[in-house]
Amino acid sequence: MSARGYEGVVACCPVTEPYVRRSDHGAAWFLAAVLRRLCAAGGLAKAAIDGLCVSSFTLAPDTAVAFTQQVALSPRFLEWLPMGGACGVIALRRAARAVQAGDAEVVACLAGDTANATSFRDLLAGFSSFARDAVYPYGAGGPNASFALIADAYMRATGATRADFGKLAVAQRANAAGNPLALLREPLSLDQYLAARPIAEPLHLYDCVMPCAGADGFLVMAEDRARRLGLPGVRILGAIERHDAFPDDPVQLRGGWAVDRDALWAQAGLAPRDMQVVQTYDDYPVISMLQFEGLGLCAPGAGPSFVRDNDFTIAGTLPHNTGGGQLSQGQAGAAGGYLPVVEALRQVLGQADGRQVADARRALVSGFGMINYDRGLCSAAVVLGRAGV
Amino acid sequence: MSAGARGRMSAGARMIRLQRCAACGTAQYPPRAFCHHCLSDRIGWEEADALPGRVLARTSLHHTHEPRFRAHLPITLALVRFDAGPVAVCFLTGTAAPGDAVRVRRNEDDLLEAA
Incomplete structure (x- = not known):
């Protein structure tokens, strides 16, 4: 059976917390920075985000779950996607399905990591x-x-x-x-x-x-919602x-x-x-x-x-x-x-x-x-x- | 533990061991607690002084992330397919190239070495 299409959903607001060779900040700082940028780019209050996909290697011992409390977000859809180089495409896929199914209206997709003298070797x-x-x-x-x-x-x-x-x-x-x-x-x-x-x-x-250290993110939402918000998708x-x-x-x-x-x-x-x-x-x-x-x-x-x-x-x-x-x-x-x-x-x-x-x-x-x-x-x-x- | 048992263990410590499923006969590496093929947990070990295999690919490492390896660079590694089936990353000594037959042993650091 062929899979249903992804009609009615768009991705928008690609953002980046600029990469740096090394950082004293932790991974959560980078993820929070991207979340802040997504709110600004989408013209959204943080509370309007009811879905979240997170990927990070250096957030340990925390996961997406701990991150919700760190940024005081209450999503009704949460994905932790430790899939490395495939996590962006897979986050987009998961988020689009959640929006289609009505499990979330606005999904913020985030990935980021820090880098310091020992982080890569430890990883x-x-x-x-x-x-x-x-x-x-x-x-x-x-x-x-x-x-x-x-x-x-x-x-x-x-x-x-x-x-x-x-x-x-x-x-x-x-x-x-x-x-x-x-x-x-x-x-x-x-x-x-x-x-x-x-x-x-x-x-x-x-x-x-x-x-290096840095983070990227994007939003996923219904196409008509993006249109109402004036966001190209x-x-x-x-x-x-x-x-x-x-x-x-x-x-x-x-x-x-x-x-x-x-x-x-x-x-x-x-x-x-x-x-x-x-x-x-x-x-x-x-x-x-x-x-x-x-x-x-x-x-x-x-x-x-x-x-x-x-x-x-x-x-x-x-x-x-x-x-x-x-x-x-x-x-x-x-x-x-x-x-x-x-x-x-x-x-x-x-x-x-x-x-x-x-x-x-x-x-x-x-x-x-x-x-x-x-x-x-x-x-x-x-x-x-x-x-x- | 008897002296005899210790002796047998230390002799066995240099044997190369490969897992084989007692239920379906599938060999596997790296070791794990169940058979990847039939999911049985009846895993046995086969031991030998050396296991035959063939080199699939080789590389020479000129960089390492661990200080303890730095004095040993360059380190030559091979991807070896055991005749029994599984594939392992091994140290490579000698001049074997991809396609060549090798024998894989366990060295004093408990690591695989192909020659």
Whole structure:
């Protein structure tokens, strides 16, 4: 049975608490800052928010439950979504269903984290029981080691080269030049990319994200309510998620998108060529290539030729990670899973000052999260379209 | 505990152990309290001096988040598929490349080492 569509619901008011390299503030401070920004952007009293989705790694020992008391909010719909790089797409999906069902009228979706001298190491050491037992003791490379093994297998299977990965990283850095929210805006050349020091071969410095602190958020509500509030909105044309897809694959060369992408495009009534903007979860460029393949932008294994055949800058053939992605904006923990959603909302709403893609009516957003052991477990994607188009 | 039992335990401490479900026969790694396939909790252990496998991918770590590993960089790791089925992250010694057969042992730190 095919899933019901997301008619009658919009996402609006993408906001960001600017990323910083390190912070003395805790995660709750960043989440509260985004909630304050959402109230201001939506022209809403805090009490008008009756639904809440929260994602954070460094909020521990607290969860979304404790956060409601910290900000004195009484939602009748509450989601705690510890889904890393997929949490933004999944929050949007959950929130839209809650609004459709009448379980909430206005849902605030938030993700954010702090960063300090020990937070990233602590996060890696305790990330999951499998990682703690069977990856971390082998050199504490964290996700770098696991993704290096995936990248090595992907290069051998597809013929991808470092220059292919570099093309994506260089294009994203060029896109970041127009984004005042990006922490890394100085130009990056392919030669610089190729000459960078190795981190976990075949991954080198510019394949890896820079951990930072920050937060992102957006609102989800009925389309007529947004209209009454005078808020421009973005429709959800199709959405999918899948967890632990293909558990028998010995190495992850595909994520869950391959299971559900036909349902996604059928629900949207659209095809990849109808997208003016694509945002992927780019914790490493190789993972963006898995998403291109998984979502049908190219055939399985054809990621390298797809990268060689396209220009991923703002004015290119396929504007991709138009704000610079995590590779240039920084990875603010769970906010990394919101960043592709928030950037896509800005593009479709025409609010991407300095990096606006011309005529960006529709966007594909992909999420990928939680490298529990040897692979990322959460895959998700959403097709967005400007309301009234 | 008798001296004999201690002796057997310390000898066994260097054996590599792989879980196998007593109900359905599925092998698994990392260890857990139930079978991922049939969900039975009748989990047994197979022990050997070394287990055969094949390298799926390899990496050399040049960076670590733990100070105690810094003196050992670069550290070479492999993703190894045991002939028995499961996949494990192992230290790699020697020159084995992806596709090559290796044997995996448990080292003095209780960690897996492929060569």
